[in-house]
Amino acid sequence: MVDIRAVPEADIDRALELAYLAFHDRPGKEARERHHTLLTRCGRIGAYDGDALVGFMAAHDFRLSVPGADLPCPGLTFVAVAPTHRRRGVLSALMHEQLSRTAAEGAPIAALWASEAAIYGRFGFGSATHGATVEIDSTRPLALRVEPDRRPLRLVDPADAPDVIGPYHEAARGTRAGRPSRSPERWTDGWLCEEDEEDEGFSPPRIIASGAPGEPIAGYVLYRTKPVQDGGPLRSPGEVRVDELEADSPQVAAALWSCVASLDLTGTVRAWGRPPDDPLLHFAADRDQVRVTGLFPALWLRLVDVRAALTARAWAAPVEVVLELADVRLPANAGRFRLKAGPQGAAYERSGSGPDLTLDVRELAAAYLGGTRLTELVAAGLVGEHTPGAAAALDAALRTSLLPHTADEF
Numbered sequence: 001m002v003d004i005r006a007v008p009e010a011d012i013d014r015a016l017e018l019a020y021l022a023f024h025d026r027p028g029k030e031a032r033e034r035h036h037t038l039l040t041r042c043g044r045i046g047a048y049d050g051d052a053l054v055g056f057m058a059a060h061d062f063r064l065s066v067p068g069a070d071l072p073c074p075g076l077t078f079v080a081v082a083p084t085h086r087r088r089g090v091l092s093a094l095m096h097e098q099l100s101r102t103a104a105e106g107a108p109i110a111a112l113w114a115s116e117a118a119i120y121g122r123f124g125f126g127s128a129t130h131g132a133t134v135e136i137d138s139t140r141p142l143a144l145r146v147e148p149d150r151r152p153l154r155l156v157d158p159a160d161a162p163d164v165i166g167p168y169h170e171a172a173r174g175t176r177a178g179r180p181s182r183s184p185e186r187w188t189d190g191w192l193c194e195e196d197e198e199d200e201g202f203s204p205p206r207i208i209a210s211g212a213p214g215e216p217i218a219g220y221v222l223y224r225t226k227p228v229q230d231g232g233p234l235r236s237p238g239e240v241r242v243d244e245l246e247a248d249s250p251q252v253a254a255a256l257w258s259c260v261a262s263l264d265l266t267g268t269v270r271a272w273g274r275p276p277d278d279p280l281l282h283f284a285a286d287r288d289q290v291r292v293t294g295l296f297p298a299l300w301l302r303l304v305d306v307r308a309a310l311t312a313r314a315w316a317a318p319v320e321v322v323l324e325l326a327d328v329r330l331p332a333n334a335g336r337f338r339l340k341a342g343p344q345g346a347a348y349e350r351s352g353s354g355p356d357l358t359l360d361v362r363e364l365a366a367a368y369l370g371g372t373r374l375t376e377l378v379a380a381g382l383v384g385e386h387t388p389g390a391a392a393a394l395d396a397a398l399r400t401s402l403l404p405h406t407a408d409e410f
């Protein structure tokens, strides 16, 4: 029997060794130090078999943008179970403890990025945002259907970036649901880290902002580059990897995309985590030049307190439905509830009426940010619709003008 309890700071190095073991990772000294510091700032729970730490889970203290609100939301990370103890319920026990703590702390939701998509649905997490991998052939000028903004572009020193682009990012977070808050440390130790943790072949981060010095910025692009790989006949062009691009308008976005697509000694721009409704995909004149090469589940969301989550968000249209909700991990959420919601707010109370929709909490979580349509889940056989049109009506109320999205992998 393992014992689930808080992991003291003294055990952080052991937790990291366990995580590196589980993730087949061998980071260098600097990355280890960064991870250590990061874990000092996270909530930490462990599974101990006697003295041995055999399971671990950490939680960032995030807030997450949801439609019309910004909610406390632990961001679960560094989940690892020792190879000697896997498939014996250690993760399940850690998750049980984590969800109980989340509820006790009054956070209505929790989120994570999954190492494998098959793991977290059973714990009530739904796939709530998606990322698109976009590739631009930049061996020729980027063909656009909008006129790029003419404001000057300027380089921002990464050391100044939290002050220059941090507030811009924080404001942009409210425009799309699904975005976690970014602490100064997450900027410096993650996005702006000199060495790229995934691939040390990439340059340090580069930032180009739109707007003359002294003026408020109108957008920015954060990217890294890889030089030409010179293997004789196998010579491949340099690559630009766009990590983040935010802009006030399509014209500013066009100026920033054009800029990275025209960098000398590069022939490809890869943006690994764009919103699936990225305006670029519409204003690119040649869709053979700008291609979506992949679509992946990004943020997984858990509605820990369904009532608090539903009544906290904004609603796009009036709806009144009775939901029969299943939640085997958090039974307080389970049962029949009448949701009456609209632009004025929402009420969610237990009901004795027959259900319009029958669904598991993971399906409601997938739909909560407006990124997954319940009508599609009905069509997939995952949501039962007992009143024709009920799923479409709830979709209309959950809808957001922009798809939820985040590239903040944690």
Ligand SMILES: CC(=O)SCCNC(=O)CCNC(=O)[C@H](O)C(C)(C)COP(=O)(O)OP(=O)(O)OC[C@H]1O[C@@H](n2cnc3c(N)ncnc32)[C@H](O)[C@@H]1OP(=O)(O)O
Pocket (backbone or CB within 6 Å): 022, 023, 076, 077, 078, 079, 080, 081, 082, 085, 086, 087, 088, 089, 090, 091, 092, 093, 112, 113, 114, 115, 116, 118, 119, 122
């Ligand atoms: C948010 C993050 O940090 S994501 C990172 C997750 N960590 C990793 O991928 C590191 C390598 N893997 C591991 O450390 C472990 O295998 C973990 C954490 C994925 C699973 O831990 P375990 O203690 O083995 O899980 P546990 O025994 O509680 O399994 C619970 C259920 O999930 C299932 N499950 C666990 N892992 C997986 C998986 N990778 N794929 C599919 N199903 C899985 C189990 O079969 C079990 O199913 P059941 O309830 O029907 O019996």
